[in-house]
Every structure is written in structure tokens, then in C-alpha cells.
Amino acid sequence: MKRPVVALSARQPDRTSLNTSTSSSIDGALSILSAGGTNCGLMKRYWGGGWRVFREESALLRVRRRPWRPARRRPPRIFIGASMFALLRKFALALGCLPLAALTAHAQGNDFPAKPITIIVGYPAGGGPDIGARMLGEKLAARMHQSIIVENRPGVSGMMGASAVARAPADGYTLLFAPNTFLIAPHVLPKSANVNLDVLNDFVPVVAPSKGAMMMVAHPSLGVKNAKELVALLKKQPGIAYATPGSGSPMHIAGELFKKSAGVDMLHVPYKGVAPAIADVLGGHVKITYASIGVVAQHIAAGRLVALGMAEKERSPLMPDLPTLAEQGYPNTATGAWYGVFAPKGTPPAVVEKLNQEFNAVLRQPDTAAKLKQQWEVPLGGSSEDLARMAKAEYDSYGKIVKEFNISAD
Template sequence: MTFTTLQPRPMHLFSRIATAAALAIAAVCAPAHAQSDYPTKKPVTLLVPFAPGGGNDTLARIIAPRLSQILKQTVLIDNKPGAGGNLGTEYVARAAPDGYTLLIASNQVTIDPALGVKAGYRIDRDFAPVGRIASVPMVLVAHNGEPYKSLPEFIAYVKANPGKVAYGSPGNGTPQHLAGEVFAATVGSRMTHVPYKGTAPAITDLIGGQTQVAFATLASVLQYIESGKLTALGIAGQEKSAALPKVPTFGEAGLKNYEASLWYSVVVPANTPQPIIATLNKALVEAMANPAVDQQLVKQGFVPKPTSPDELKGLITDDLARWSRVVKDNSIKVEQ
């Protein structure tokens, strides 16, 4: 019988093994440590995928200062317009999933797939929900020099003059664009769509008379309605607006099934760690609960509606299905 004597291993081998084990443990612990330190590394960027002046931008500028206070970190606003909001949205989709790049997203992101809009992202695949911020009704506004001064007069004019009325929007595939297409299909006529790179330039041209009407968020045009620069023809839905109680709804004009409103949310790149998402949602809900923030939102025509990440996820899923039905039922197509 042969016996084999085990030789003692060199100490430097054990040292290497111990070092490797320590590195492995550090690699596992590092992400958790980074998450617990969030957001101490650098400022947080809140990206607005439109030019300044629209609903996304207005919301960002109201909540960013309060988020900065809560997170104890600077929150910067970055406007990146283009391609109907898709340029900035795709930018965030490709950003590092570390919680330092956030997107103010409207429900346009649930409309684009139904329209077949070409985008380098999918809202249900490339983003993680943080929470809804608020909703806002749309209002049909007209240049003051137009012959129609009420919603019934406008409906009659559009029917009698198919294609003659030009309406501006923040871009192809935006909710404002779709609101116009659904309206034209509902009344059985046509309008000419003029896309812009954001709400502000669209409203500027409307005030200047380059276009005749616009379906705009109440937040983006309320000041121009109150100052008399634009005429509000109707709230594009079935519910009255507390900000414009004297303006009739589309339902009151006989369009009982018409509904156009926007909701706004905060989303982050997919694979952002859940602890970071939880931190951001907590900060967002706390910011929305601040009386000064709430007062500013309501004054601008918004209806504050903060949610959890799961609730926003459900809203996105439902909206994707809803807009698919709307586009199909109204035979709506968008030029790419």
C-alpha cells in the first residue's frame, strides 16, 4: 500500500486566494454601497424632450427645485427637443441606469407604438417607471382673427372647409397631433397638421397667425387665454376645467366620446436598481405633497396625481392598448 504525503501549500497561494475572495465580495457589495450613497456622486439630470415652454418643461421647472431639496443634490433641467420628443427620449433610454438621468415623459410614449412611429426605444422594454406626476386637460385654442368664436362654429367651419384649417403641434406623433387627427375623424372632415419642435414655437406661430388653431395642454396656453392673446373654444374632453370654468367641453358640443388629455411621469433607463427607483419615487411623492408645489401645479392647470412605480407601469400598459384601439378605430396614420 502506498501512502502519499500532502505537502503544505505556500503561504503566497493562500494570500492570492484570500485576495480573490475579498475582491469578489467587494464586487458584490459595491453596487449596494453605490445605491445607498445615491445621489451623492453628481447632479441629477431631469431631461425634457421638448423645447422650453411646453407641459413637460413647465412641470420640470416646478418640481426640480423641490426634488433638489429632498435629494440633497442639484437637479438640472436639460431640454433636448427633436423628432416629436423621441430624440430626447431615446437619449435617456441609452443613458447609464444609475439614477442620474431622468425623463419627464408624457403619454406620447404610449401613443407612438400605435401610430407606427419609428423610435429607437420601447417604453415597456427600455424604461423603468418611477411614478406619475400629474395630468392636464387639452384645450382647443384659436387665433383671435379667425371667424369662429365658439366650438359649434368651429365644427361647422371645419366641416364646410376640409383641409383649410391648419393646426400646430409639438411634433409628429405627439398627443396634441393625435388630438387633432381624432377630432377631424370624429367630425368627418380634414385639417392640415403643422408639426413644430415643441409647444412654445407652435403657440408662438398660432398667436402670430401662421396657423389657425391648436390642441394644446391647458398648462401651456392658460396665460395666453387669460391675457386675451388666444381664444379658448373648448376643453377637449368631457370634464370641465376648474381653471377655465366658463369654457365648454367637447361633450357639451355633442362630441360625447371624444377625450384628449395628457399625463406626465418620471421614468428612468431600464435596469436602474430598485433601491434607486424607490428613493426617486419617495422624493417625487414628497415633492408633490408640498403645498407650494401643489399650488403652482393647480395654478398652471395641472391635476396632481402622484403614483407608485407599479401603478405607473399599469397605466402605461393600459394606455398602450387604449391608443392602439383609438388609432385603429379612427384609421389614423402619421407621416414618418
């Protein structure tokens, strides 16, 4: 369609546009156009755009439409909401803080320790865990040039002390020194104990300082010298009693594993602790028991007890001539006995690494190995990851055993 043009003058117009702010000039021009005429009709038939009114010297008007141009396409705009903007801002800040976080963690490790360290033992003074913690604490204090305080918090199968460490600030200045029974207790303790503790997730493993050995012993009057002879006797006289420090203890679990593996029956007699159980076996009132090697070694040497076999996966270097129960034909009877050091969950990795390095350095000292041997322990050491794997494996294993034999603590 031809673009309409209304021309009231043949002269070329002055291209100066009327000032839109001058309302009188525009009104005057529109009044002339509205007077009628063919040209006005052409204006009415205009299909779009706007109209410009130009002024001429002859006072006649020429009206022409605004030149047509294709619409310009603007690039799409991306609008970021407030929440997205805040997220991007946090991301940028996090990226910027990564070097600072690394430097802070490094500084934490270098400055640690800046004050005394407390090692909590969940058992009474004078026992195996207490002796081990104090000996290692003395060595650590000399290396780290800080005091090491050993604090005993006995109760609820060691869970009182563990709970105290779990609630402590996660700064590496409060540690837990515990035997592996720490991993059995959650499976055997009754609900009435009110132990709201996750032994795997509420702590950070630091190091496993040492391990001992669990063994089966008998009174000489029983007339047996090894596990095979004991099984032969139990086949003839089922129901012979064995003593343990209590229901749900590692010794109780060891006894149930042996009964299943050998296919024999023994009567479990729980006591309130290791000392009374050993005392009754020495007196011949109960003929069999399980105990750590350090508890019974002197009685074996004196002939008051007979060693029947190690309840371990391998022979102990402390008694290399004594075969394991598995070697004698009774597999799946190992329990194990070791100590672990744990820190509260959230302890900085640099601090955990520093503690691990210091413990391992102490364990490599010859006099440390000698003192551990006096306690019938051997140095273990290793990384925090090593202890984490050991703890997870034993926690899962004991959970299955306790469920299978329906074992519970007193």
C-alpha cells in the same frame, strides 16, 4: 433435492478454513480430489455456490459446499449526475442568499442617493418639460441633500433623450422626464428614424408628477364660441384648416378624433413646433388649433383666442367653467396631457420606491402646487404602478388611433 455432502472422514472437522493465500495447501487438496472416486463425481454434480476445503488432523479431507443463504436485497441507489448536482447546489445557494438579497436591496434604498442625480429632458430648454423638470429637481435636491442636474437632449420627438436614459446604468442616478407624447412617438415615427426603443419594457415607471390639459381654441374672427357652433359652421363650410405643431403630434391626433366624432371635415396644417402654429392662429392665417392650456391661457384671457372645449375626459380645475368636448356631444375626443418620470430597466425596486416617495413628498408641498399652477399644471403623483397602468393604456390606445387614421410623423 437433497444437498450433497462428500465426507472422507467420520470425525467432526476442524472449522478452520484453509488460507486462500496458501496456494500449495489448496493445490494439494485438489490433487487428492481429482484422483477419482465416487466422491469426486458428487462434487461435479454440485449446482451452484462455491466449495470449501477443510483440513483434518488425519490428513483426510472433507469437502462440503458453502451453506445456502437467500440473497440480501440492497436498497436502490440513486445516482445524481454532475448537472443535477450543480443545479441542486445552486438552488441551495440561492435559498441561502435570499436574506442577503433582501438586506442588500434594503441597504440600496437607505443609502440612495450617494451622488448627484441627472434628469434628462428630450426637449429644448425653456419648454414645458424643461421648466417642470427644473422646478421639481430644485425641490428634490433640497430634500435629498444631493445635486439634481437637468440635461436637455432634444431630437427625434424626444427619443434622443429617452435613448440616452435607456442606455444609462440602472442605478437610479439617470432619470427621464417626459410628456405622454413619449408613448405616441414609437407609433408615428418612420423607420428611417432608427429608434430601437421599447418605451414600455426598456424603462421602469417612477411617478407621474403632474398633468395639464389639452384644449381646442379658435380665432375670434371665426365667429364661434363653442364646439357645437364650430360643427354647425363646418357642416356649411367643410375643410376649414386647423394648425398643429406637426404630424403625429397629440394635437394632430386630437383633431382627427374630433373630425370622426363630429362627422365633419377639417384640413390639417402641420407646423414645425408649437410656437409657429400659435403665431399663425393669433394672426388669423389659420382659424383653429389645439394646444395645452398653459400655452394659450394668456391669449384667451386677453381675448385674442376663444376657448371651444377641453379635449380631456373631465374638466380641468385650471378652467373649471370650460366644458369638455364630450360634454358638448362629441365623445371619444380626449387625448390627455401629463408628465412622467422613468428610470432605466433593471433599476433596483428599493431605489425606485425611494424616488417615488421623494417625488410624492415634493408634490405635497403647498409651494410646489402653487408653482405648478403658475405653469397651468396640477399635481398628480401616485405609485409607480399607477404610472405603469397609465402608460400601458395610452400606448395601446394611441397605437389603435394611429393605425386607424394612418397617422405618421413628418
